[in-house]
Structures are given as structure tokens and as C-alpha cells.
Amino acid sequence: MASLDGKHSFGSIGETRVTFVEKGVDEDRRDFLKQLLEHNGLEVVIEEEAKKTEEDPQLYTVAVTNMVFNPTIWIFERKMRTFDDHKVTQDYWFQRTEETKPQYWKNS
Template sequence: MALSGKHTFGSIGETRVTFVEKGVDENRCDFLKRLLEHNGLEVIIDEDKRKTEEEPQLYTVAVTSMVFNPTIWVFERKLKTFDGHKVTQDYWNQKTEKTHPQYWNNGKK
């Protein structure tokens, strides 16, 4: 799921949450959970309902912080990777583990 800028929130069980991503596979769910917990956020994972048993299990990832907005936190460089660098858009989207270049590309390599 791409960073959209829209701040979506609701409830999981009786806990008010900010939704980070919905309908993600187990690999993406684990990555987001580890990254967000590393940055001090409390993460709640909810299994999405499946229509049939053959469908893959998908998950909703949310945090208890009502001010967290993934787009803002990524582009304002508020999140840190596991080795202390700042999270970029490509890192967030799991396109690369490199943290350079930043989200802007001025043609320099």
C-alpha cells in the first residue's frame, strides 16, 4: 500500500487506533510491526476475515497513537531504521534497504 497522506483511524476491538496499512500479507505485517515498535509505537495487528479457507490470510496493521500518520512521519524523516538511519519512502515500501537517496531525486547518484 502506497503512502497516501490520508489519516485513517477507527477501532480494533475496544482500542482506538490509527490504521497504518490494511490488507497486507504476513511478511509486510512483520516488517511494519518490527519497524514501528523499534520507533516506540504500540502496534496492534488484526487478522482480516477471509471469504474462503483457500484465500491467503491478510492483516490490518495499526498503532495506538492517534497522531501517527505514516506519510508525514516518513517524509518528515521521523522514523529510524534498525541501524539508526532515517526511513525513506523506498525503505518504507520495502523496495530497498538503502536510505539514500532521499525521497527527492535531484539527478545526483
């Protein structure tokens, strides 16, 4: 199960200084993150990762040019918005659900 890491990871893609959002993601995850981050006003930079063998799936690194962006902070401080203007939750970020109620737990 994926979780949010509070660590701020930054570096460069080409000549552009970036904050890394996620590394080693597939095409579907790349597209979701790109759309969500751009919707929230962030400039996204994508880099194809090198394949070890030709049979390996193509993976990508997703980054933003905002050097202070940290997904953990933006999600838990409720700064990110979904496409229908709800707050992004941790489960929405990881594409576990499309439910956008701003709660992080369920009482059964």
C-alpha cells in the same frame, strides 16, 4: 506501485482506538511493519482480516495506538528511523530497497 496516502485513517480494533497504518497486508509485510513501528516507539495492534474462502491467503490490518500517527508525515518529516539508525525513506517503507540514504530521488 504503492504510494503513501496523506489521509489519516482511524477507528477501533476490539476495544482499542487506533490509527490504521495498512490494511490487507500479508504476513511478511505485517512482520516488517510491526518491527519498524515498535522500533520507533509505537504500540502496534494487529488484526487478522476475515477470509472470503478457505483458499484465500490470510491478510492482516496493522494499526498503532498513537492517534496522531500518520506514516506520510513521519516519513517525509524524517521522524522514523531504521534499525541501524538511518532515516526511513519512502522506498525503505515499501521494502523496495534497503538503501537508507535520506534522499527521495536519484540523479543519473
